[in-house]
Amino acid sequence: MTAIDLITKEDLKQLENKLLNAIEAIRHPAGGGQSKQWLKSQEVRKLLNISPGALQNLRINGTLRYTKIGGILYYKLEDINKLLEGGLQ
Structure with missing residues:
Protein backbone atom coordinates (compact mmCIF):
# COMPACT_ATOMS: atom_id res chain seq x y z
CA MET A 1 0.00 0.00 0.00
CA THR A 2 1.06 3.51 -0.70
CA ALA A 3 0.52 6.45 1.55
CA ILE A 4 -1.74 9.25 0.33
CA ASP A 5 -0.40 12.76 0.77
CA LEU A 6 -3.00 15.44 1.20
CA ILE A 7 -2.28 18.95 0.02
CA THR A 8 -3.75 21.61 2.24
CA LYS A 9 -4.51 25.24 1.49
CA GLU A 10 -1.55 26.16 3.68
CA ASP A 11 0.73 23.97 1.52
CA LEU A 12 -0.50 25.76 -1.60
CA LYS A 13 -0.01 29.15 0.04
CA GLN A 14 3.58 28.25 0.92
CA LEU A 15 4.22 27.10 -2.64
CA GLU A 16 2.74 30.33 -3.98
CA ASN A 17 5.02 32.42 -1.73
CA LYS A 18 8.08 30.45 -2.81
CA LEU A 19 7.21 30.90 -6.48
CA LEU A 20 6.56 34.62 -6.08
CA ASN A 21 9.87 35.06 -4.25
CA ALA A 22 11.71 33.15 -6.98
CA ILE A 23 10.11 35.26 -9.71
CA GLU A 24 10.93 38.47 -7.85
CA ALA A 25 14.55 37.34 -7.43
CA ILE A 26 14.78 36.81 -11.18
CA ARG A 27 13.18 40.16 -11.99
CA HIS A 28 15.28 42.12 -9.47
CA PRO A 29 18.55 40.34 -8.73
CA ALA A 30 20.16 41.41 -5.46
CA GLY A 31 23.76 42.47 -5.04
CA GLY A 32 25.86 42.65 -8.15
CA GLY A 33 23.09 41.78 -10.56
CA GLN A 34 22.48 43.70 -13.73
CA SER A 35 20.51 46.87 -13.31
CA LYS A 36 17.49 47.50 -15.47
CA GLN A 37 18.24 48.78 -18.95
CA TRP A 38 14.80 50.28 -19.52
CA LEU A 39 12.78 52.37 -17.07
CA LYS A 40 9.12 53.37 -17.08
CA SER A 41 8.02 57.00 -16.77
CA GLN A 42 7.32 56.78 -13.05
CA GLU A 43 10.80 55.39 -12.37
CA VAL A 44 12.41 58.13 -14.47
CA ARG A 45 10.43 60.86 -12.69
CA LYS A 46 11.48 59.47 -9.32
CA LEU A 47 15.12 59.18 -10.39
CA LEU A 64 15.23 62.47 -23.66
CA ARG A 65 14.54 59.69 -26.13
CA TYR A 66 11.88 57.10 -25.41
CA THR A 67 10.21 54.03 -26.85
CA LYS A 68 6.48 53.42 -26.66
CA ILE A 69 5.31 49.83 -26.41
CA GLY A 70 1.64 49.11 -25.97
CA GLY A 71 0.88 52.50 -24.50
CA ILE A 72 3.77 52.42 -21.99
CA LEU A 73 6.75 54.73 -22.41
CA TYR A 74 10.20 53.29 -21.75
CA TYR A 75 13.48 55.18 -21.38
CA LYS A 76 17.00 53.81 -21.67
CA LEU A 77 18.93 54.04 -18.41
CA GLU A 78 22.00 54.88 -20.50
CA ASP A 79 20.23 57.96 -21.95
CA ILE A 80 19.17 59.11 -18.48
CA ASN A 81 22.75 58.78 -17.23
CA LEU A 88 22.24 64.09 -24.78
CA GLN A 89 23.43 65.03 -28.24
Missing part, protein backbone atom coordinates in the same frame (compact mmCIF):
# COMPACT_ATOMS: atom_id res chain seq x y z
CA LEU A 48 15.27 62.71 -11.80
CA ASN A 49 12.91 64.15 -9.16
CA ILE A 50 10.73 65.83 -11.79
CA SER A 51 7.01 66.20 -12.46
CA PRO A 52 5.09 64.37 -15.19
CA GLY A 53 4.91 67.65 -17.14
CA ALA A 54 8.67 68.16 -16.94
CA LEU A 55 9.23 64.63 -18.25
CA GLN A 56 6.79 65.32 -21.08
CA ASN A 57 8.75 68.48 -21.97
CA LEU A 58 11.98 66.45 -22.10
CA ARG A 59 10.26 64.08 -24.56
CA ILE A 60 8.71 66.84 -26.69
CA ASN A 61 11.89 68.88 -27.12
CA GLY A 62 13.93 65.74 -27.86
CA THR A 63 16.14 65.98 -24.79
CA LYS A 82 23.99 60.81 -20.21
CA LEU A 83 21.38 63.47 -19.46
CA LEU A 84 22.56 63.67 -15.86
CA GLU A 85 26.21 63.87 -16.95
CA GLY A 86 25.68 66.81 -19.22
CA GLY A 87 23.01 66.27 -21.80
